[in-house]
Amino acid sequence: MAKSVLIVEDEPFIIEALSFLLTREGFGVSSYSDGQGCVAFIEKTKPDLIILDMMLPNKSGMQILEELRNKPDFVNLPVLMLTAKGQKKDRVAAEQAGVSLFMTKPFSNKDIIQSVHRLLEE
Numbered sequence: 001m002a003k004s005v006l007i008v009e010d011e012p013f014i015i016e017a018l019s020f021l022l023t024r025e026g027f028g029v030s031s032y033s034d035g036q037g038c039v040a041f042i043e044k045t046k047p048d049l050i051i052l053d054m055m056l057p058n059k060s061g062m063q064i065l066e067e068l069r070n071k072p073d074f075v076n077l078p079v080l081m082l083t084a085k086g087q088k089k090d091r092v093a094a095e096q097a098g099v100s101l102f103m104t105k106p107f108s109n110k111d112i113i114q115s116v117h118r119l120l121e122e
Contacts, residue, residue: 003048003049005048006031006045006050007019007022007029007030007050008033008050008056009056010053018112022116033056033057034058035059036058049079052064052065053081054083054094065094065098065099068098079098079099080099080116081094082103083105084105090102
């Protein structure tokens with residue numbers, strides 16, 4: 001069965017690009033574009049990996065990550081955080097909150113695909 005990837009992102013172009021790349025790699029892909037209700041959606045769909053934008057409407061990616069890491073079922077769920085804000089303090093905060101990998105936008109297609117494969121193998 002194909003591994004499932006949930007893209008939590010509010011930019012339609014990025015969702016479309018990531019969905020195309022990941023589907024081509026054989027992953028099952030779904031998306032969610034709002035921070036509100038995101039954790040409930042994750043609990044319902046139980047993806048194998050999440051690509052999480054740091055800045056979302058209604059609830060930040062950091063808040064979602066912290067909430068997930070406080071739930072026993074999602075402590076080890078791989079989370080790749082994407083952000084346009086590449087400041088060191090953002091990276092440190094994400095690492096302290098339990099992010100698996102932190103990447104800044106813009107990103108290369110190759111880097112995203114390699115990162116997803118690596119996180120799913122760990």
